[in-house]
Amino acid sequence: MNAAKPIKIIVSMIGLDGHTTGGEVVARILRDAGMEVIYLGVNQTPEMIARAAVQEDVDAIGISSHAANYSQITELMDLLARAGLRDVLVVCGGTIPRRRVEELKEKGVAEVFLPRSTSESIVRYILANVRAPRTPPR
Amino acid sequence: MKRETDYGYAIKTVYTPQDIPGFDYQRDLGDPGSYPYTRGYHPQGYRSRMWTRRMTAGLGSSRAANQVLKEYREMGQRGGMCVISDRVFSSPIDPDHPLGRKEAGVLGWPGSSLLEFEELMDGIPLTGQSITLLGSSAPSAIRLAYLVVLARKRGANLDEIHGSVIESPFENYFGQTDVQPFDLNLKLFLDAAEYILRNKMHIRAAIISQHFQESGGNNAQALALEMAMLKELCGLLVHERGLDFDEVAALPYELVSIGTRFFEEIAKMRALRRMWARLAKETFGAKRDKSCQLLIAVHTSGRTMTYQQPLNNVVRCAIETLAGAIGGCTALDNATLDNAHAEPSSLAARMSLNTQHIVAEETGVTDVVDPLAGSYFVEHLTNKVEEEAYRIWGRIEEWGGMIAAIRKGSIQELLREEVQNRHREVESGERLIVGVNSLAIPAEDEFEIPLQDVQADESEAIARRMEEWKKTRDLALIRDRLTRLYEDARKRDGCNLMPPIIEAVEAYATAGEIMGVVRQARGLSYDPFHMIECPFPLG
Structure with missing residues (x-):
């Protein structure tokens, strides 16, 4: 793995969630921070996201969520574990109630960014926690 | 702090007669009840017709x-x-679809069959109140069919039913999507609209800017888009479906999203009434006064409801409700204090309805029509947002109108840019949001509000019920009805699909089956997600 390569991250909605605003804003933030963003968009099943993670050899996955029962994020975590991708950093963002945040973290989601999280806090977290070795982006 | 409207117009310290040069009362405003209806449609205002106080349900x-x-x-x-x-x-698929079963009942009502509609309306009359079913564009024809069939079954007079159950295909591109292609949504929308008008039903179509604004668009853009959508869809109904404009004008309603920029929101509503009146009269040659009156409902903005310190949202909701009431609306529904967390809890719904009741009963706002008319500032803002909206609308026309602009992605880009602007403004502190980028408190000090949500096993239960129930239906009858729908749908745009959709709904064909068959007839896959096949042999 080339250490100079930028961090590669998937940004996606999951299931039938069609609320794209948050995901698009975050995708732009990450791109501006020098990351290579693979924006999957809407109507992505956990299987599709896991497959993309394998094919694209990503370092991280960001799931944008606007109201859900969160079963599909749990499924995604199981699929990633089964595919041997436990070192891929998974973060979520959106209108996620606090008690659900705890549940998601128990399932292996590294961090949940709540509405109005700053660009800086998202970028800083990913840089600090993504699998090594990667150089800081430009 | 930025002292600009949300569309970037710098606001001065004070406004004087110089800010409304050439102001002509009759031409620019008119009395309430007179063209161009800037001041509203009813000479007596809320004294003759109180706004409909409602809350969105479904979970x-x-x-x-x-x-x-x-x-x-x-x-x-x-x-x-x-x-x-x-x-x-909204997609529409059925709850027993592999994807449907994972989130049935999340965020709304799982209305994929007539059975679900019958259960929803159990003990609730179809007449005597407006029935509004929201969701997305794709199932518009199916929602309309539910209403027609249930009215038939209950022996209710279709003439006496009013409300809105169909939605324009544009909203699908404003940050909240369904999975059906634009052409199919447009075709079904026009079919449903034509059916409503030819049968003289009192059902409205949502041709609305609300999604656009809730996804981040500004007031002037929302106004411009609204006018562009209205012009294009009414134009299609007149020119392609051969309907008279004075009939078509009874179809649309606008759901205005009202945020916390109090005076600007009121100005937007006043400008909208005037812009529609002029479009109706000057472009479409409306003959009836009524045709120049666009029905306007208000949704107080969910986007302004913060996750942090949710009790602050009660205050925001009150300010927005007051703006909506002063702006003059036919109906109002509120975003709730828990909007950024979940669907409304009982407490949050009560708070929101009480907010409306307090504004209606205690403030005196219903006593006087259009109370801010003549304010130098508000008249200036009304002119300003109108001017800016005409400018943006002009650009949309240059792109070839709404449909062409959507196909080119121009509208989506407009929205994307505006969302980024908004994000930057908040992040830089140019716009303050109390509890978010101003006076924030640690998470552990947050007041805990009651939240309701739907668990995965509840979605699964909805799915399983549908799976079992499907087997109990008259499958031969459904197959006949779906075959007829398939044959009609193969005639492409030459055949209105409302009659066969109504027949299919009546036989308890589901939304997923109906949409799947129409898709298949148009050369698409039965299942937009390519996971299941049509269970009925067709043709």
Whole structure:
């Protein structure tokens, strides 16, 4: 793995969630921070996201969520574990109630960014926690 | 702090007669009830017709949503009911679809069959209040069919039913999507609209800017888009479907999203009435006064409801409700204090309805029509937002109109840019949001509000019920009806699909089956997600 390569991250909605605003804003933030963003968009099943993670050899996955029962994020975590991708950093963002945040973290989601999280806090977290070795982006 | 309207117009310290040069009362405003209706449609304002006070319902099973509607009645919901669909029915697929079963009943009512509609409306009359079913564009024809069939079954007079159940295909591109292609949504929308008008039903179509604004668009853009959508869809109904404009004008309604920029929101509503009146008269040659009056409902903005310190949202909701009331609306529904967390809890719904009741009963706002008319500032803002909206609308026309602009992605880009601007403004502190980028408190100090949500096993239960129920239907009858629908749909745009959709709904064909068959007839896959096949042999 080339250490100079930028961090590669998937940004996606999951299931039938069609609320794209948050995901698009975050995708732009990450791109501006020098990351290579693979924006999957809407109507992505956990299987599709896991497959993309394998094919694209990503370092991280960001799931944008606007109201859900969160079963599909749990499924995604199981699929990633089964595919041997436990070192891929998974973060979520959106209108996620606090008690659900705890549940998601128990399932292996590294961090949940709540509405109005700053660009800086998202970028800083990913840089600090993504699998090594990667150089800081430009 | 930025002292600009949300569309970037710098606001001065004080406004004087110089800010409304050439102001002509009759031409620019007119009395309430007179063209160009800037001041509203009723000479007596709310004294003759109070706005419909309603709350959006829909979460979990249809029976659960039915209970919520009954609770809202107890909380003083008056004049109308409003139900939003879950994503499964919005798509539309069925709850027993492999994707549907994972989120049935999340975020809305799982209305994928007539059975669900019957359960939703159990013990609730179809007449005497407006029936509004929201969701997305794709299932518009199916929602309309539910209404027609249930009216038939109950022996209710279709003439006496009013409300809105169909939605324009544009909203699908404003940050909240369904999975069907634009052409198909447009075709079904026009079919449903034509059916309503030819049968003289009192059902409206949502041709609305609300999604656009809730996804981040500004006031002037929302106004411009609204006018562009209205012009294009009314134009299609007149020119392609051969309907008279004075009939078509009874179809659309606009759901205005009202945020916390108090005076600007009121100005926007006043400008909208004037812009529509002029479009109706000057472009479409409206003959009837009524045709120059666009029905306007208000949704107080969910986007302004913060996750942090949710009790602050009660205050925002009150300010927005007051703006909506002063702006002059036919119906109002509120975002709730828990909007950024979940669907409304009982407490949040009661707070929102009470906010409306307090504004209606205690402030005196219903006594006088258009009370801010003549304010140098408000008249100036009304002119300004109109001017800016005409400018943006002009650009949309240059792109070839709304449909062409959507196909090119121009509208989506407009929205994307504006969302980024908004994000930057908040992040840089140019715009302050109390509890978010100003006076924030640690998470552990947050007041804990009650939240309701739908668990995965509830979605699964909705799915399993549908799976079992499907087997009990008259399958031969459904096959006949779907075959007829398939044959009609193969005639492409030459054949209105409402009659066969109504027949299919009556036989309890589901939304997923109906849409799948129409898709297949148009050369698409039965299942937009390519996971299941059509269970009935067709043709």
